Amino acid sequence: MNKKGIVIRGLRKRYGEGETAVEALRGVDMQVAPGEVVGLVGPSGSGKSTLLKCLGAVIDPTAGYMELDGEVIFDDGWKVRDLRALRRDRIGFVFQAPYLIPFLDIVDNVALPRMLAGVPNAEARETARELLQALDMTHRIGAMPAQLSGGEQQRVAIARGLVNHPPVILADEPTAPLDTARAMAVMRILQDMARRFHTAVIVVTHDEKIIPTFRRIYHIRDGVTHEEAGEGRPLDAS
Amino acid sequence: MISLAGRDILHGWGKFLFTGLGLGLLIGVTLTMAGVYRGMLDDGRMQLDNSGADLWVVQKDTLGPYAEPSSLPDDSWRRLRTLPGVAQAAGITYLTMQVQNGKRTVRTMVVGIAPYGPGTPGWPRHLVAGRHITRGHYEAVADLGTGFRIGDRVRLRRHEYTVVGLSRRTVSSNGDPMLFIPLSDAQQAQFLKDNDAILEQRRRIAANPVLGRPTVVDAAIESQTSPHSVNAVLLRLAPGARSEEIVQTIGRWQRFTAYDRDAMGDILIGKLIATASRQIGMFLVILAFVSAAIVAFIIYTMTMDKIREIAVLKLIGTRNRTIAGMILQQALALGLIGFVVGRISAGLATPLFPKFVLLIPLDSFIGFFAVMAICTVASLASIRLALRVDPAEAIGG
Numbered sequence: 001m002n003k004k005g006i007v008i009r010g011l012r013k014r015y016g017e018g019e020t021a022v023e024a025l026r027g028v029d030m031q032v033a034p035g036e037v038v039g040l041v042g043p044s045g046s047g048k049s050t051l052l053k054c055l056g057a058v059i060d061p062t063a064g065y066m067e068l069d070g071e072v073i074f075d076d077g078w079k080v081r082d083l084r085a086l087r088r089d090r091i092g093f094v095f096q097a098p099y100l101i102p103f104l105d106i107v108d109n110v111a112l113p114r115m116l117a118g119v120p121n122a123e124a125r126e127t128a129r130e131l132l133q134a135l136d137m138t139h140r141i142g143a144m145p146a147q148l149s150g151g152e153q154q155r156v157a158i159a160r161g162l163v164n165h166p167p168v169i170l171a172d173e174p175t176a177p178l179d180t181a182r183a184m185a186v187m188r189i190l191q192d193m194a195r196r197f198h199t200a201v202i203v204v205t206h207d208e209k210i211i212p213t214f215r216r217i218y219h220i221r222d223g224v225t226h227e228e229a230g231e232g233r234p235l236d237a238s
Numbered sequence: 239m240i241s242l243a244g245r246d247i248l249h250g251w252g253k254f255l256f257t258g259l260g261l262g263l264l265i266g267v268t269l270t271m272a273g274v275y276r277g278m279l280d281d282g283r284m285q286l287d288n289s290g291a292d293l294w295v296v297q298k299d300t301l302g303p304y305a306e307p308s309s310l311p312d313d314s315w316r317r318l319r320t321l322p323g324v325a326q327a328a329g330i331t332y333l334t335m336q337v338q339n340g341k342r343t344v345r346t347m348v349v350g351i352a353p354y355g356p357g358t359p360g361w362p363r364h365l366v367a368g369r370h371i372t373r374g375h376y377e378a379v380a381d382l383g384t385g386f387r388i389g390d391r392v393r394l395r396r397h398e399y400t401v402v403g404l405s406r407r408t409v410s411s412n413g414d415p416m417l418f419i420p421l422s423d424a425q426q427a428q429f430l431k432d433n434d435a436i437l438e439q440r441r442r443i444a445a446n447p448v449l450g451r452p453t454v455v456d457a458a459i460e461s462q463t464s465p466h467s468v469n470a471v472l473l474r475l476a477p478g479a480r481s482e483e484i485v486q487t488i489g490r491w492q493r494f495t496a497y498d499r500d501a502m503g504d505i506l507i508g509k510l511i512a513t514a515s516r517q518i519g520m521f522l523v524i525l526a527f528v529s530a531a532i533v534a535f536i537i538y539t540m541t542m543d544k545i546r547e548i549a550v551l552k553l554i555g556t557r558n559r560t561i562a563g564m565i566l567q568q569a570l571a572l573g574l575i576g577f578v579v580g581r582i583s584a585g586l587a588t589p590l591f592p593k594f595v596l597l598i599p600l601d602s603f604i605g606f607f608a609v610m611a612i613c614t615v616a617s618l619a620s621i622r623l624a625l626r627v628d629p630a631e632a633i634g635g
Contacts (some may be wrong), residue, residue, distance in 0.1 A: 088555020104248030
């Protein structure tokens with residue numbers, strides 16, 4: 001697993017043109033190593049979501065440089081052609097709400113990105129079961145999303161984000177709807193998985209409960225990031 | 239790759255099934271309307287086929303008894319029979335009237351048939367019960383649709399007739415079941431006046447200074463009150479005879495108008511049923527639009543309910559064509575359920591209709607592809623909506 005994490009330099013994003021143009025990102029620098037979990041913290045309107053969308057290859061930056069797992073994916077206007085395949089194979093997403101597909105059972109929910117990548121169904125399901133096992137969800141295999149608690153759904157969503165073994169996972173407020181115990185459980189899973197699969201994890205959060213658990217935090221304000229060391233508080237003690 | 243459409247349908251199968259049932263009833267109405275149209279055409283063809291005629295000779299410059307009044311002397315068949323190429327000739331009368339069957343009034347077409355036995359043009363070809371008419375008077379063969387049974391007594395004008403045989407699908411172009419009686423009885427039923435009218439006419443003739451002379455009055459009364467007309471003469475041609483030549487000969491020398499089978503078919507189906515079929519055609523178009531609107535609305539609503547899931551699917555790398563395929567497959571599945579339900583409900587409903595409703599495989603075949611086409615078109619708006627969903631919608635902020 002020679003993953004190389006994510007590197008961002010001087011990333012800019014401007015919405016609109018002329019006098020009405022809004023500069024949402026004004027030169028973001030960021031680097032997350034494989035196996036590392038970093039926090040991205042900032043007030044509303046600071047540019048968090050825009051940065052997340054740029055990192056998630058959902059919108060194009062205006063300028064700057066992005067490298068994912070050692071491969072340049074954006075460089076001052078140039079970008080890789082197949083962003084859909086990039087999202088599918090190399091980026092895992094975990095959302096504030098789990099957003100599981102309600103008509104698929106949890107195994108197929110987890111296996112879906114792998115099936116979309118062309119892996120045979122049986123093989124994709126086997127990988128999904130292994131991941132669910134690793135996330136202590138064995139007893140729920142075969143259940144539909146509506147039958148799970150919020151915390152269980154979020155674990156399934158994490159498994160879905162990991163199923164293609166992406167070099168980076170983008171987690172958007174993954175603990176917001178959860179109580180402290182469940183929020184800590186989710187963070188523990190993310191840290192375990194990051195270590196286990198050498199995945200760089202970026203957690204966008206407002207959640208005061210989990211901010212002290214990061215070793216490194218990027219604060220974003222007015223489209224600019226500032227790196228600072230976090231408390232790195234052990235999760236068991238939080 | 240798993241079938242997303244199939245999984246979604248299975249997940250909400252109850253909702254999907256009930257929606258399909260509702261759509262199916264609408265499709266059932268559409269198929270039944272097509273069946274009503276086919277039934278009308280078939281009734282027209284039945285009347286032509288059951289007559290057993292190759293040519294219809296009618297009053298000059300009229301369209302014949304199926305379309306308008308036609309009257310010609312009842313002995314015309316004799317000279318028509320002598321024309322080269324004519325194998326059989328028989329006069330016939332048609333009279334639509336209300337007949338009492340117990341407490342029920344049945345609208346029937348009373349057919350007067352020449353007394354030359356089975357095989358004569360105009361006679362019912364096959365009976366399903368009883369026997370053909372063998373006596374010159376007061377016997378009848380009734381279509382099953384009249385509701386009469388063997389031995390029933392039927393009153394027509396002044397006389398009663400005994401039903402001696404039953405036929406099936408012997409109907410007029412309006413779908414009225416036929417009642418066959420001897421020609422002379424039918425002439426009386428159609429042309430003979432009632433006793434009061436005859437007495438009144440007798441008084442008038444007697445009072446007429448020209449006709450009232452003793453030597454003339456009886457002949458005048460006889461000529462004006464005795465029925466000696468038929469509505470048409472049916473001809474059956476000898477093998478190899480050319481109907482066009484005989485039609486021309488009759489028109490030129492016999493002072494009648496003759497129609498062959500195609501021409502009479504045009505009159506019956508092309509002229510008489512044309513307005514009704516246009517009406518039904520219009521109704522079918524409206525139903526098709528209503529079905530399309532309903533399918534479009536249902537599929538659009540189902541897609542709207544899945545916007546967030548579609549955004550997530552796109553974000554995790556699902557191809558647009560996979561998402562479009564999911565919506566299209568659901569629309570087609572809905573159409574399939576609707577069609578099956580519609581076809582079954584139409585099949586169950588047709589016997590309940592008072593007139594003949596004919597569901598033919600071709601209409602079902604066309605209906606199936608029309609439903610699939612309508613569902614495909616109806617899903618386009620939903621597909622457009624889904625393809626415009628921004629994967630960024632799955633990411634907050």
